[in-house]
Every structure is written in C-alpha cells, then in structure tokens.
Amino acid sequence: MSTVNLSGITKQFGDVTAVKDLDLVINEGEFFTFLGPSGCGKTTTLRMIAGFYFPTMGKVKFNDRDMTSVSPEKRNTGMVFQNYALFPHMTVFENVAFGLKVRKLKKPDVKRKVEDVLKKVRLEQFIDRQVSQLSGGQQQRVALARALVIEPDILLLDEPLSNLDARLRDEMRTEILRLQREYDITTIYVTHDQVEALTMSDRIAVFNVGECQQVGTPTEIYNKPVNDFVAEFIGETNLFPIERDQEEGTTFIYHSNDLNESIYVHNSDENVASYKDSDQLFMSVRPEAVKVNKKPMEGVNVFSGKVDLVQFTGESVHTFVTINDHVTLKATELNRGPSTYLEEGTEVYVYLPETQVRIIPEAKGEV
Amino acid sequence: MLNAEKRKTIYLLIPVILILAGYVLYPSISTLIESLKQNGAFSLGNYTDFFGPKAAANMEALWHSVYISILSVLLSALIGVPLAYIFNRYDFPGRQFFSNIAIMPIVLPSLVGVMAFMFLYGEVGLVPNLIKDLFNLSEVPFQIGGVSGILIVHAYTMYPYFYMTTSSALNNIDPSLEEAAYNLGSSKFKVFWKVTFPLLTPGLVAASLLVFMVSMASFSAPFLLAGGYRVLSLQIYFSKMNGDMEMAATQSVILSFVSIAFLLFMRWYQSRKDYRMAGKGIGSHRSEVNNPVLKAVMVTLGILAMIILLLPHVTLLVLSLVPEGAWTWQTYPQALSFENFRLLFEDPNIWDPVRNSLIMTTLACIGVFIFGMITSYALVKRSFIGKNLLDILVMIPWALPATVVGMNMILAFNKPSVFSFGEVLVGTFWILPLAYFIRFIPLVVRSTNAVLEQMDDSLEEAAQNLGAKWFYTFRRVVIPIILPGVLSGTLLAFVQAVGEFPTSVLLYTLDNRPISIEIMNQLRMFNMGQAAAFGMVQVGLIVIVMFISYRFFGVKSENSL
Ligand SMILES: Nc1ncnc2c1ncn2[C@@H]1O[C@H](COP(=O)(O)OP(=O)(O)OP(=O)(O)O)[C@@H](O)[C@H]1O
Ligand SMILES: [Mg+2]
Numbered sequence: 001m002s003t004v005n006l007s008g009i010t011k012q013f014g015d016v017t018a019v020k021d022l023d024l025v026i027n028e029g030e031f032f033t034f035l036g037p038s039g040c041g042k043t044t045t046l047r048m049i050a051g052f053y054f055p056t057m058g059k060v061k062f063n064d065r066d067m068t069s070v071s072p073e074k075r076n077t078g079m080v081f082q083n084y085a086l087f088p089h090m091t092v093f094e095n096v097a098f099g100l101k102v103r104k105l106k107k108p109d110v111k112r113k114v115e116d117v118l119k120k121v122r123l124e125q126f127i128d129r130q131v132s133q134l135s136g137g138q139q140q141r142v143a144l145a146r147a148l149v150i151e152p153d154i155l156l157l158d159e160p161l162s163n164l165d166a167r168l169r170d171e172m173r174t175e176i177l178r179l180q181r182e183y184d185i186t187t188i189y190v191t192h193d194q195v196e197a198l199t200m201s202d203r204i205a206v207f208n209v210g211e212c213q214q215v216g217t218p219t220e221i222y223n224k225p226v227n228d229f230v231a232e233f234i235g236e237t238n239l240f241p242i243e244r245d246q247e248e249g250t251t252f253i254y255h256s257n258d259l260n261e262s263i264y265v266h267n268s269d270e271n272v273a274s275y276k277d278s279d280q281l282f283m284s285v286r287p288e289a290v291k292v293n294k295k296p297m298e299g300v301n302v303f304s305g306k307v308d309l310v311q312f313t314g315e316s317v318h319t320f321v322t323i324n325d326h327v328t329l330k331a332t333e334l335n336r337g338p339s340t341y342l343e344e345g346t347e348v349y350v351y352l353p354e355t356q357v358r359i360i361p362e363a364k365g366e367v
Numbered sequence: 368m369l370n371a372e373k374r375k376t377i378y379l380l381i382p383v384i385l386i387l388a389g390y391v392l393y394p395s396i397s398t399l400i401e402s403l404k405q406n407g408a409f410s411l412g413n414y415t416d417f418f419g420p421k422a423a424a425n426m427e428a429l430w431h432s433v434y435i436s437i438l439s440v441l442l443s444a445l446i447g448v449p450l451a452y453i454f455n456r457y458d459f460p461g462r463q464f465f466s467n468i469a470i471m472p473i474v475l476p477s478l479v480g481v482m483a484f485m486f487l488y489g490e491v492g493l494v495p496n497l498i499k500d501l502f503n504l505s506e507v508p509f510q511i512g513g514v515s516g517i518l519i520v521h522a523y524t525m526y527p528y529f530y531m532t533t534s535s536a537l538n539n540i541d542p543s544l545e546e547a548a549y550n551l552g553s554s555k556f557k558v559f560w561k562v563t564f565p566l567l568t569p570g571l572v573a574a575s576l577l578v579f580m581v582s583m584a585s586f587s588a589p590f591l592l593a594g595g596y597r598v599l600s601l602q603i604y605f606s607k608m609n610g611d612m613e614m615a616a617t618q619s620v621i622l623s624f625v626s627i628a629f630l631l632f633m634r635w636y637q638s639r640k641d642y643r644m645a646g647k648g649i650g651s652h653r654s655e656v657n658n659p660v661l662k663a664v665m666v667t668l669g670i671l672a673m674i675i676l677l678l679p680h681v682t683l684l685v686l687s688l689v690p691e692g693a694w695t696w697q698t699y700p701q702a703l704s705f706e707n708f709r710l711l712f713e714d715p716n717i718w719d720p721v722r723n724s725l726i727m728t729t730l731a732c733i734g735v736f737i738f739g740m741i742t743s744y745a746l747v748k749r750s751f752i753g754k755n756l757l758d759i760l761v762m763i764p765w766a767l768p769a770t771v772v773g774m775n776m777i778l779a780f781n782k783p784s785v786f787s788f789g790e791v792l793v794g795t796f797w798i799l800p801l802a803y804f805i806r807f808i809p810l811v812v813r814s815t816n817a818v819l820e821q822m823d824d825s826l827e828e829a830a831q832n833l834g835a836k837w838f839y840t841f842r843r844v845v846i847p848i849i850l851p852g853v854l855s856g857t858l859l860a861f862v863q864a865v866g867e868f869p870t871s872v873l874l875y876t877l878d879n880r881p882i883s884i885e886i887m888n889q890l891r892m893f894n895m896g897q898a899a900a901f902g903m904v905q906v907g908l909i910v911i912v913m914f915i916s917y918r919f920f921g922v923k924s925e926n927s928l
Contacts, residue, residue, distance in 0.1 A: 050828075083823060147832075
C-alpha cells in the first residue's frame with residue numbers, strides 16, 4: 001500500500017499539453033477517481049503513474065520514493081486496461097499467473113495464489129479456459145484478478161467498465177468496490193461516467209483540458225462545485241451568468257440580466273464559492289432544488305413562466321419552464337403519479353431557494 | 368539522460384541497421400559505383416552506351432521487358448479475376464476443392480515449372496502432339512516458345528496474385544452494398560460495373576503493380592524459352608557471363624531504378640486513405656447456381672482449370688519416371704521406372720545438390736525468421752526518426768529482381784570488406800545462403816508486420832506492468848502471438864528458396880550448387896529424367912514443409928503471398 005504524490009506534473013506530446021501543472025496527493029487505501037470529458041488527460045496521468053509515460057516536468061512519488069523515471073516493471077502497480085489486454089494465447093490460469101512467474105514464485109505458491117484470487121473474483125471454475133472463450137464481464141474479472149494477484153501497491157483502472165453493458169457495469173462496480181475494500185488497496189480509477197465516479201469514490205478529481213479543476217468527496221463535488229465547468233459536468237444544472245450587486249450581510253444579492261431580476265443567495269460556504277473580483281460569475285441551481293407551483297408564491301427568487309415540456313423518465317419527472325426568451329429552467333421531481341404532472345402551457349411560478357443556489361466563477365484556462 | 372525506452376529502441380536498431388546497411392545498401396552501392404566506372408576510371412560512359420546506339424540491344428531488351436510485363440499483367444488479370452469472381456460468388460459442386468488447387472503454381476519452382484511447360488506445350492510437347500495424333504493432323508496445331516511461351520508461363524505463375532487479391536477483396540466487400548444497389552433497381556451487370564468493380568480496384572492495382580514487377584524480374588522463363596529474344600534480366604546474366612561486369616552493373620542499376628520506382632509508387636498507392644474498404648468484412652454471400660446448364664458450364668470450367676493447373680505437376684512426375692534413353696526421338700516416352708529416383712538416393716554425388724539446397728535454405732530461413740521478426744518489431748512497435756527510410760530499405764530486396772541481387776552480391780563481395788569480415792565471399796559456400804537470406808527478409812517482415820499491427824500495444828504494457836522485463840515480455844507474450852505471421856513468411860521464404868534459380872545461377876560454386884543448378888546442368892546434358900527427378904524433390908520438399916506448417920502451426924504460405 002502506498003500514497004501517490006504528484007507534484008507539478010506537466011506532460012507534453014509535441015505541441016499538445018495533455019496534463020498541465022498537476023498537484024495531487026492520493027492517500028493510502030483510498031479509492032480515488034479521475035473524472036473528466038474525453039481527451040482531458042486522465043489516461044495520460046494514469047500512465048505516468050504506471051510508468052508508461054515520463055512527465056515532461058514534475059515528480060511522481062510513491063510514499064516518499066521518487067518514482068518519476070523508474071521503469072514500469074519496477075513500480076509494482078497493477079493496471080487494468082480498458083480493453084483488458086489479456087494475453088490471447090494463454091489460459092485464465094496462465095494470464096493470472098504471469099505476474100507471479102515473473103516474480104519467480106515457486107510453482108505451488110503460484111497455484112495457490114491464482115486459485116485464491118480467482119475464487120475472490122468468482123471465476124474458479126474457468127481456470128483452464130482460453131480467455132477468448134469468456135464473456136466480457138468474465139474477461140474483466142480475469143484482468144482484475146491478474147492485477148490483484150501480484151499484491152500491487154497501487155491498483156490502476158482505466159475505464160474498466162466502458163466496454164460492458166449497463167447491467168454488467170452495475171454488477172462489476174460493486175465487485176470492484178468489494179475487492180478494493182477487501183484488499184484495502186490504494187486505487188486510482190479513471191472514468192468519464194459521473195454516476196460511476198459519484199457512487200464508488202472516496203474522492204474525485206475533476207479534469208478539464210489537462211487541468212485538474214477540483215478535488216473532493218462526491219458530495220463536495222456535487223454540492224459545492226468550484227466553477228461552472230464542474231457544476232455543469234457533474235449532474236444536471238440550471239446555469240446562467242449573473243452580475244454582482246450587493247455582497248453584504250446574511251443574504252447576497254446578484255443581478256441576472258437574462259431574467260432582468262435580482263437573485264438572492266444565502267451567504268455561506270455552501271452557496272457562494274470563492275472567487276476573485278475579476279471573475280465572471282454564474283449561478284447554478286440543481287433541477288431537484290427548483291420548486292414549481294401553480295399558485296403564486298411570496299418572497300424573493302420567484303419568477304413566473306409557462307410550462308414548455310414535461311419529460312417522464314420513470315423514477316422522476318422533468319418540467320421545463322420558460323421564463324422568457326433567454327431562460328428556460330429545469331425542475332426535477334420524483335414521480336408521484338400522473339395527477340401531479342403539470343400540463344404543457346400552464347402558467348406557473350418557479351422558486352429558486354436562497355439556500356440551494358450556488359454562485360460560482362467561470363472556469364479558467366479553458367479554450 | 369536517455370530513457371530506457373529509447374535505449375531499447377537503439378539496441379534493437381543497431382543490428383537491424385548494420386545488417387541492412389551491410390547486405391542491402393552496400394551491395395547496391397557497389398553496383399552503382401561499378402556502373403560508373405569504365406576501364407577503371409569514373410565516367411558516365413556505360414550509361415551513354417546503354418541508351419546510345421552502341422549497345423542498341425540494351426534498349427531493345429528494356430522495351431521487351433516492359434512489353435512482356437504489361438502483357439503478363441493483362442493476361443494474369445484476365446485469368447485470375449474472373450476465376451476469383453466465379454469461385455467466390457457462386458456455389459456449385461467442387462467449388463471448395465478448386466479453391467484449394469488454385470494456389471498450385473506456387474509449389475512449382477520456376478525452373479522446373481518452365482521445364483514442364485516446355486514438355487507440355489513446346490515443339491515436342493505432349494499436348495500439341497496428342498492433339499495432332501488424335502485428329503490425324505499433319506502438323507502440331509500449336510507450340511509455345513519465345514514470347515508466347517514466356518507469357519503463358521507468366522500467366523500460369525502470376526495469376527494467383529490476381530486470384531488471391533480479388534478473392535480477399537470480394538470477401539471483404541460488405542454484401543449490403545451490392546444488395547442496396549439491387550434494391551435501388553440496378554441490373555446484375557450494372558451492379559458489377561458500378562459497385563463491385565470499383566471496390567475491387569485498389570486490390571487490382573496492387574496486384575498489377577506486383578505482377579509487373581515480378582515479370583520485369585522474371586528470369587527462368589526467358590532463360591529457357593526466350594531463344595534470341597532479349598529481356599533485361601537475361602541481358603545482365605549474359606553481360607556477366609561475357610565478363611563485362613561494368614555493363615552488367617549498369618543494366619542492374621537501370622533495372623533497379625525501375626523496380627524501386629515501382630516499389631515507391633506502390634507504397635504511395637497503398638498508403639492513401641482507402642475509404643472503400645472501410646466496412647467490416649461480413650463474409651460474402653454465395654449465390655447457389657440452380658440453372659443446370661450454367662451449373663454444367665461452371666463445373667466444366669472448374670475441372671478444366673484444375674487440369675490445366677495440375678498438368679505441369681503431372682508432367683514433371685511423368686518426366687521424372689522416364690529412365691535415360693527411353694524418350695529421345697519418340698513422341699511419347701517408351702518406358703517408366705523409378706530409375707532416376709534410385710540413382711538420386713544411391714549416388715552420393717547426385718544427392719549432393721539436395722543436401723546443399725536443404726542446408727542453405729535452412730540457414731537462410733533461420734536468418735530471416737530471427738531477423739525478420741526483430742526488424743518488423745522495430746518497425747511496427749518502436750518510434751524513431753527515419754523509420755520510413757528503414758521501411759523502404761527493408762523492402763528493397765523484395766523489389767529488386769533476383770538477378771540484380773545476384774549482381775549486387777558479386778560486386779560487393781568479390782573483394783574483402785568489413786561486412787564479410789575481410790574475406791572474399793564470392794566463390795565460397797556462404798555467398799548463396801547470404802543471398803537467399805537477403806532476398807527473403809522482406810517476406811517475413813511483411814507477414815510479421817501484418818500480425819504485429821493487429822497486436823494491441825496494451826498487451827506489452829500489461830506484461831510490463833506485471834513486472835516483466837522487455838526480453839521476457841518479447842519471449843512470452845509477443846513471440847507467441849506473432850508466431851503464425853512470422854512462420855507464414857518464413858514458410859514462403861522456404862518455398863521460394865528451395866526453388867531459387869536466378870541468384871543461384873550467378874553465385875553458385877561447384878561445392879554449393881543447389882538443386883536448381885543441377886537441374887540446369889542435367890537439362891544441358893538432355894538428361895530430362897534426372898532433371899525432373901530433381902524437380903520432384905524440390906516439389907516434395909515444398910509440399911512436406913507446407914503440410915507440416917499447416918498441420919502443426921495452422922500456417923498457410925499463400926497468406927503472405
Ligand atoms: N501518445 C500521445 N501522443 C500525442 N498526443 C497524445 C498521446 N496520448 C494522448 N495524447 C493527447 O493528450 C490529450 C489527453 O489524452 P488522454 O488519453 O489522457 O485523454 P483521456 O482523458 O484519457 O480521454 P478519454 O476519456 O477519451 O480516454 C489528448 O488531447 C490526446 O490527444
Ligand atoms: Mg483515456
């Protein structure tokens with residue numbers, strides 16, 4: 001088990017900067033996720049930890065050991081590749097035993113360890129199968145077993161579930177978590193699936209175009225995004241630009257040009273992110289926080305509008321309310337039966353609770 | 368600091384570059400230098416002679432070569448494409464069997480092949496005489512020789528290039544494309560010309576280029592059949608035999624120039640992004656033939672093609688069973704026996720060429736196996752500056768006509784050099800295995816490239832991640848995965864090396880003369896039976912090795928054709 005310490009990491013491929021000035025500390029035994037859109041540098045970072053790329057600048061440390069230029073075979077990391085990278089000419093046993101044979105373990109020890117780990121991933125009956133004769137989920141588990149059996153200091157998973165169908169993904173998610181807890185192993189998990197990230201991780205790092213935007217627990221990332229990119233990338237949100245008006249007292253006041261109204265926000269850490277004077281500001285409010293009512297409501301942050309579209313997704317109902325030409329707000333409620341659905345065209349009132357609105361700056365360094 | 372990856376790349380490249388520089392580049396340059404010398408002094412004299420009136424024969428030979436090559440392309444295409452179409456698109460009895468026979472020409476080494484053709488269709492050939500006797504004609508109805516002979520042999524040996532490329536292209540065409548055209552109301556004919564044919568063109572162009580190059584280089588057919596007809600590959604041989612090394616070098620350079628130009632053109636053509644084959648191969652539909660007349664025609668065609676394809680092999684077999692003196696002035700052989708084979712196995716002198724061929728071929732195959740694998744790995748999996756150049760350098764021996772490779776070897780190693788460790792190689796045993804090795808490197812590199820490109824980089828990374836060092840990974844992961852590709856290339860190298868003639872005839876000595884040379888000698892002494900028996904040994908070796916590799920490794924040589 002190790003901590004992973006990345007400091008000042010930059011990686012360039014010719015003119016492309018894949019990762020820019022990254023600082024991260026991943027704790028022992030932590031399940032840490034890299035989340036971000038395609039091409040943001042997640043794989044590159046992971047591969048620098050595994051040793052397949054060397055950083056252009058910066059240092060990679062495991063515990064206190066500088067690993068920056070150590071070659072991959074000497075790092076004792078266990079990596080699970082997106083395409084599994086199982087050796088096609090070997091059986092399940094041979095695949096899993098590969099790393100142990102490299103470590104020159106005795107035959108009986110190899111056998112025992114392989115059997116143990118296969119039992120853990122529930123594949124013991126497939127031990128002599130050729131890997132090409134396994135299903136996607138089974139191959140996935142062989143890849144996991146192969147990485148776990150060498151008792152790596154760090155487990156690295158690069159979008160391990162992206163080739164599986166929705167059902168199997170669910171199943172494997174729990175499986176991976178179970179194994180991670182069982183082995184209590186520092187794990188870095190790469191994904192661009194936010195549900196995966198939110199449900200599995202101890203902490204998440206959100207990347208965009210080579211830069212880490214925010215590091216935090218799933219609730220922090222979701223409830224307290226630091227900028228508009230994170231707010232928009234994780235979950236659904238209503239996002240529009242605002243101007244500052246009065247930033248004093250228990251309630252701050254901002255002005256939205258789009259709504260041509262003032263927005264009142266509770267002055268707290270939860271509702272106002274830190275920003276600089278020069279920053280362009282946005283307000284973000286999650287659809288599940290938006291209240292829609294047919295009857296007029298008293299107080300601030302209430303706007304009138306017309307129901308534009310009602311979308312039924314099964315467990316919940318989305319109501320899109322058009323306030324004016326510039327603004328359509330989305331509200332989400334749990335499904336409580338057809339009688340509660342609003343009709344399209346209905347005049348309604350929308351309330352954005354002061355304690356649920358979040359004011360955030362525009363993300364920097366975006367192209 | 369040089370990182371570990373870069374260091375590995377460099378270690379890999381050092382032997383590759385040394386060998387290519389020493390045995391491909393240096394010999395070619397030696398020839399170039401020789402061609403720029405006249406009576407020991409540097410001059411362009413040889414080239415003015417070549418193109419000038421002084422040696423008009425040369426220009427004539429160049430044009431003849433081009434002329435024959437163009438006709439060979441047309442003829443091979445005319446046979447190969449329709450056959451491939453019929454046998455891949457229609458299902459009728461015996462179809463499968465025929466497609467297996469279709470590659471028979473490659474198990475017939477060039478020299479024996481030509482010899483069989485002479486006895487089949489030549490002046491005293493079995494087929495014309497049989498027709499004459501059957502129909503009581505006063506003269507043989509036809510006979511091949513000269514240009515027509517060369518062309519027919521070329522069509523026979525080179526049609527597989529068209530057959531194979533067309534077949535694989537047909538199998539890769541998404542059938543829904545044609546179905547869409549039918550669905551839109553096109554007639555069968557229109558669909559072929561407007562949809563299928565355009566999809567086949569890339570393959571056809573590639574095959575045409577290939578056949579053109581192979582015919583330009585062809586040696587055995589003109590050697591035995593040309594009579595007075597001049598072609599360039601043969602002119603080189605004559606110049607060398609007349610001791611005019613400078614002219615031989617000049618002719619080689621000009622032929623090399625044409626070949627390398629073709630190689631570059633072919634690379635360019637194949638590197639264009641080809642949208643046409645973008646779809647995944649789904650396996651073509653074969654139409655079942657129901658019309659009984661059509662079915663009969665198809666089956667007849669199949670049987671006919673099969674007979675024509677196998678006749679040379681049968682002829683060779685028959686010839687090898689004719690004891691000395693049993694077929695001299697008579698139209699048909701008078702007796703058959705195993706005399707020739709008995710002699711072969713009993714007389715150590717007669718057995719010698721077989722042993723030579725085996726030893727030299729094996730040495731060359733071991734060489735190309737190892738070297739081809741390493742080179743291909745470096746080319747596909749490593750990045751370095753000048754990769755494209757190295758790639759071209761590797762393919763040069765493939766583009767160069769065998770005669771030119773032979774000349775290059777002579778001019779490079781008839782004097783001591785660093786690459787021959789200060790020895791003169793010409794006139795020794797080693798020159799031939801070395802020449803075979805060089806000629807067949809590209810076969811292995813090409814077939815290995817194909818599988819290596821399929822192999823995902825993450826496999827090596829996974830092994831490394833699990834703690835395996837590079838060499839362990841290479842041994843335990845890379846080699847087992849690419850082995851079929853390497854083997855199929857090596858197998859093709861074996862098949863071609865066993866029957867190799869054009870390079871051998873320039874480089875052999877008494878001690879290392881291979882089977883082909885012995886066949887030539889026996890032919891010169893009109894010992895047809897003995898020559899054919901040697902030919903059968905070549906065919907036998909090829910068939911045994913092909914069978915073993917197919918049986919035990921599932922490797923087919925035609926895959927890397
Ligand atoms: N070997 C390479 N050579 C050149 N550019 C590269 C290389 N690897 C990655 N890049 C570039 O670096 C950037 C980050 O790539 P990376 O693979 O890390 O993205 P990612 O976050 O893993 O994306 P995805 O979710 O699509 O896998 C991309 O712009 C990519 O084009
Ligand atoms: Mg990635």
